[in-house]
Amino acid sequence: MWNYLCAIGFKGVQSAPEKKLWSILSATSKEPSRERSVTLSDTGGIRRIACRDFDGGMGLAQGGYVSGDRFRRMCYYPFVSGSTLTKAEKCEIYPRHDGISVLGVWDYAAFGCTTIFHMVNAWDCMQHVPLSGVELKTVGIRLSGLCAGGMVLIPMDKTEDERKFQKKYLETLHHDEEAWMNGNDGAASRRVMRQNDLSGRAAMRMWGIDDIYTMIDTFFLPEGFESDTYQILGDITAARQVINDLTQERVWILDISVCGTIITVAVNATDLRGEPAIDRRFRGNIWLQGVIEVGKK
Numbered sequence: 441m442w443n444y445l446c447a448i449g450f451k452g453v454q455s456a457p458e459k460k461l462w463s464i465l466s467a468t469s470k471e472p473s474r475e476r477s478v479t480l481s482d483t484g485g486i487r488r489i490a491c492r493d494f495d496g497g498m499g500l501a502q503g504g505y506v507s508g509d510r511f512r513r514m515c516y517y518p519f520v521s522g523s524t525l526t527k528a529e530k531c532e533i534y535p536r537h538d539g540i541s542v543l544g545v546w547d548y549a550a551f552g553c554t555t556i557f558h559m560v561n562a563w564d565c566m567q568h569v570p571l572s573g574v575e576l577k578t579v580g581i582r583l584s585g586l587c588a589g590g591m592v593l594i595p596m597d598k599t600e601d602e603r604k605f606q607k608k609y610l611e612t613l614h615h616d617e618e619a620w621m622n623g624n625d626g627a628a629s630r631r632v633m634r635q636n637d638l639s640g641r642a643a644m645r646m647w648g649i650d651d652i653y654t655m656i657d658t659f660f661l662p663e664g665f666e667s668d669t670y671q672i673l674g675d676i677t678a679a680r681q682v683i684n685d686l687t688q689e690r691v692w693i694l695d696i697s698v699c700g701t702i703i704t705v706a707v708n709a710t711d712l713r714g715e716p717a718i719d720r721r722f723r724g725n726i727w728l729q730g731v732i733e734v735g736k737k
Contacts, residue, residue: 444586448518448684449686468490473499476489488506489503490503496682498520499519500518520585522584522730530577531544543558548701558668559731564734578732584729585705585727592716593722595719656673669728672698675697678695679716694706
């Protein structure tokens with residue numbers, strides 16, 4: 441969490457004395473933009489999450505327990521909220537060891553793997569924690585991510601027909617991946633054939649002068665030792681710059697189309713190489729986050 445404070449405009453805090461961070465945490469917890477408290481049925485204690493919102497959907501959340509008139513901070517985390525709702529019928533949630541922050545676990549076919557993300561709106565399901573493996577009926581998930589360092593790449597040269605073909609291809613791919621995850625034998629066979637075909641074409645092109653970024657225009661890959669960190673490459677569909685009103689640092693808020701899914705990414709302007717623009721591409725490692733829109737039971 442400390443490594444990603446820079447993504448929402450607290451880069452100066454990371455290089456400053458530790459007491460500067462605690463002064464900011466104390467100030468934001470005393471004057472939160474919103475907060476939520478839940479009384480625990482087993483102990484009678486009070487669990488509290490307080491959030492200080494900034495421009496661009498960014499924020500700083502703090503969680504802990506209330507004892508008398510004192511708030512005991514157990515964790516804090518920066519976040520940015522996603523802009524686009526991705527359809528999802530269900531998602532499981534698991535509490536972290538601090539008992540406050542929550543992980544979402546989502547079998548999402550578009551990414552080809554079980555997607556694990558930090559749940560931004562944990563306060564909306566606090567009544568379910570500390571139960572593990574609770575399955576929520578959901579309307580959708582708004583994916584987002586914090587990036588401590590990224591790069592803007594030039595776009596791939598595509599005709600309008602090629603763009604339409606890629607969109608249709610991704611829709612077919614997502615449909616087959618969902619069918620494969622549900623045990624469809626035909627989808628499993630098509631998946632193997634598609635992977636073999638892609639491997640063959642990639643091998644032939646690598647004998648030429650092409651580099652990896654002229655062959656691949658988007659990917660979503662697990663990165664590092666943390667379960668909720670990923671490396672992404674995708675097209676920039678929206679870009680705007682905001683300012684953290686506490687530090688006056690500039691932050692880019694980018695909407696990235698990754699494998700046909702929009703992920704909203706926050707990255708400090710000083711940590712981004714290149715100038716973001718629509719249709720250019722973004723590559724970087726992100727701490728994946730998500731806002732779960734809960735449906736009616």
